[in-house]
Amino acid sequence: MTKQSTPVEPHATANAEEPAPAPVRRGPGRPRHADTEERAYRAVLELFGHRGWAGLSLDGVATHAGIGKSSIYLRWKDKRDLLLDALRDLERRYVTPEETEGMTLRDYLVAHATARANLYLGEHGPAISHLYSAALANPDEFQEIRQERISKGVLSLEDRVQRAVNDGELPPDTPTREFLDAIEGAILVHVLVSSPDTIEDMRAKIDDYVATLVDIQLRGVGAAV
Missing domain, CATH: 1.10.10.60 (Homeodomain-like)
Known part of the structure; x- marks a missing residue:
C-alpha cells in the first residue's frame, strides 16, 4: 500500500515571505x-x-x-x-577684517576693500553683482534684503570713517557716504567691465589695485597718505 504524504500548509513553508515593513514617515521639512x-x-x-x-x-x-x-x-x-x-x-561665512590696535585708517580701508573685491571675484561674485540690479528692478521682493544689508561691503565702514573725521584723521568736511561710494563703486565697475579671460590676472593684481584706489580717494579728500 502506497503511503500518502501529508500536504504542507502554505503558512508552514520555510521560505514564506515576511510581511514588508511599514514605510518610515518623515516629519515635515525633514531633509532627505x-x-x-x-x-x-x-x-x-x-x-x-x-x-x-x-x-x-x-x-x-x-x-x-x-x-x-x-x-x-x-x-x-x-x-x-x-x-x-x-x-x-x-x-x-563672509570674513570681515577686524581692526587691530594701531591700524591706520588707510590700512583698515585697504583690508576691507580687498575683502570686498575678492568677494566679487569669488565663486558667488556674479550673484552679489546681480543683487544690485535685481533690488532696483524688484523693490518689493528685495525690500527685506535691502533692510538687512545682506552684502557686507565698504559701505559698512561709515562709522569708522566718521570716527576718523572726529579724530582728525580726515578733514572735518569729508563727505563720508560719497567717500565710501567712490571706493565701492570703483571696485564693482572694475570687476564688471573686465572680460572673463582676465579674471585670474585681476585676482593676482587686486591688492595693488585696491591700495592705489584707496590712496587716490584719501588724497581726494585732503588726507595725508
Whole structure:
C-alpha cells in the first residue's frame, strides 16, 4: 500500500515571505540629505548669478542641486525666501577684517576693500553683482534684503570713517557716504567691465589695485597718505 504524504500548509513553508515593513514617515521639512540646505544655497546663488531674478525658480534650484522638489517646497515658500536665506548664510561665512590696535585708517580701508573685491571675484561674485540690479528692478521682493544689508561691503565702514573725521584723521568736511561710494563703486565697475579671460590676472593684481584706489580717494579728500 502506497503511503500518502501529508500536504504542507502554505503558512508552514520555510521560505514564506515576511510581511514588508511599514514605510518610515518623515516629519515635515525633514531633509532627505544631510546637506540639503547647503546644496540649495549653492544652487540658488549659482542660478541667480547666471540667470538673474527672472530666470530663478524653486523647481530650477531643485534640479540644479540634485535634490527632490519636495525638500525645497517644504522649507521655502518662494524663491525670494530661499535667496534671502542663502545670502544670510553667505554673510555668516563672509570674513570681515577686524581692526587691530594701531591700524591706520588707510590700512583698515585697504583690508576691507580687498575683502570686498575678492568677494566679487569669488565663486558667488556674479550673484552679489546681480543683487544690485535685481533690488532696483524688484523693490518689493528685495525690500527685506535691502533692510538687512545682506552684502557686507565698504559701505559698512561709515562709522569708522566718521570716527576718523572726529579724530582728525580726515578733514572735518569729508563727505563720508560719497567717500565710501567712490571706493565701492570703483571696485564693482572694475570687476564688471573686465572680460572673463582676465579674471585670474585681476585676482593676482587686486591688492595693488585696491591700495592705489584707496590712496587716490584719501588724497581726494585732503588726507595725508
